């Protein structure tokens with residue numbers, strides 16, 4: 360298998376030390392990471408230390424595991440001493456939960472949560488704390504490595520008060536004093552802990568002498584600080600594999616700058632993967648103009664099956680055409696190119712979510728009831744596995760009043776009950792779950808009763824901090840769809856009626872490949888992807904990176920549809936040499 364790797368990929372395979380892998384779209388990041396992992400574990404002799412392969416979502420981690428299995432053939436589940444999982448679960452499990460008690464008030468084991476399920480009574484909340492929504496969103500507040508207090512990506516600005524300690528900071532302290540840490544704070548907590556106890560940092564470095572981080576452009580400043588400390592504390596090899604041009608998770612604190620700093624840092628070796636297995640050279644030539652690292656001065660090399668596809672990307676200029684007209688035009692073009700029209704081959708992408716009549720904003724009053732409702736749908740019409748997973752997650756929140764990732768959840772379940780009893784309990788909920796053909800309001804009512812009964816029968820106690828009537832609840836009124844409560848639950852989860860092709864937001868297709876992609880830019884105005892943004896916008900901004908992710912998905916046909924705009928033909932990014940201009 361190894362001989363199939365490109366020269367660039369081989370360089371990564373044999374590299375050691377501190378290494379950044381700057382990888383272009385379609386360069387086989389997951390494939391290369393899987394090979395790298397196998398290169399270690401094939402000859403691994405140490406029982407007490409292992410390789411950690413980290414990514415940002417469970418889906419991405421599973422992909423690496425699956426890829427490794429496909430390459431190897433007879434690998435089996437990769438377990439101790441190695442670890443394949445998310446950056447969050449690595450930090451939580453191996454640092455915060457294992458050593459966190461060293462650094463909490465009264466030395467309690469920290470509790471990690473995603474949302475504030477405690478809602479502690481706190482008398483000093485001012486009116487504006489309510490009206491600005493700060494109270495209900497306390498999980499969005501956190502301290503940065505720079506000691507500033509943040510809400511989302513911005514330092515907290517509370518113009519109404521100049522107190523030394525803001526109410527939100529005071530509330531945060533109350534939670535911290537009880538050992539409660541939000542998921543977005545665990546990296547900072549871990550960083551401070553490792554700084555204070557260098558022995559802990561050395562112990563972790565010894566436990567994981569090799570750390571590989573995939574999609575490393577999505578690392579936050581705080582997470583990178585943790586890995587920097589580990590690297591200084593004895594980790595033998597650390598690999599950051601990513602593409603800064605594809606960082607589209609700023610709202611989750613992803614900081615592509617951290618990744619770029621490592622590329623600049625001479626103490627890190629940089630390896631570039633510039634061969635694109637996915638797209639044609641014609642597509643690579645065009646997309647290079649929208650990449651901050653290439654800036655149209657050079658292109659990635661198309662090296663895959665469709666590298667010589669002659670069809671140039673199409674710039675379709677529209678004039679008040681309906682969306683359907685635009686899509687029809689695109690589909691016709693796909694057919695001309697003999698591309699089979701299927702969701703696997705063809706994708707229509709827009710920015711943001713796709714709305715339909717049953718998209719009722721704020722429908723579910725808690726994450727738990729939404730998970731149960733989805734589970735009910737999956738149980739009857741979709742995947743039983745998904746139904747089980749959703750029910751398990753929601754039930755865990757109901758019983759333990761904690762919202763955490765899968766890995767942590769399983770640890771705690773094992774601590775408190777037997778796996779068998781827990782499984783029976785979840786299955787019991789699913790067997791008794793009301794039918795999704797029921798009207799949604801009725802369904803929620805019925806489910807509440809059934810849930811309480813099943814808990815009683817299976818001898819599981821609902822957390823005293825969970826009020827059934829507040830948790831199993833849906834919105835009261837909706838101006839746009841006043842009769843929404845009468846719609847059957849089934850209708851809310853039925854797939855949008857797009858069997859012919861994939862229709863998705865750009866975030867939804869990150870990491871995917873299609874034969875043909877239509878990126879539909881609908882409007883000239885707004886803080887979204889507009890013709891003006893594409894023509895002259897800064898390349899180092901998230902909207903541009905979103906456009907880049909979209910444009911780098913197709914193998915053969917990229918069509919960009921947008922309103923005809925003055926000056927487009929003279930704009931370097933849309934040169935007639937690279938694009939075929941068509942009008943609708």
Ligand SMILES: Nc1ncnc2c1ncn2[C@@H]1O[C@H](COP(=O)(O)OP(=O)(O)OP(=O)(O)O)[C@@H](O)[C@H]1O
Nearest residue numbers: 363364365383384385386387388389390636870871
């Ligand atoms: N050496 C190789 N030989 C043949 N095919 C390869 C090789 N390396 C990668 N590929 C294939 O290239 C395709 C693109 O790989 P992959 O989806 O992992 O790219 P990527 O780098 O994650 O892309 P993106 O960042 O754009 O999502 C996959 O089908 C993969 O199997």
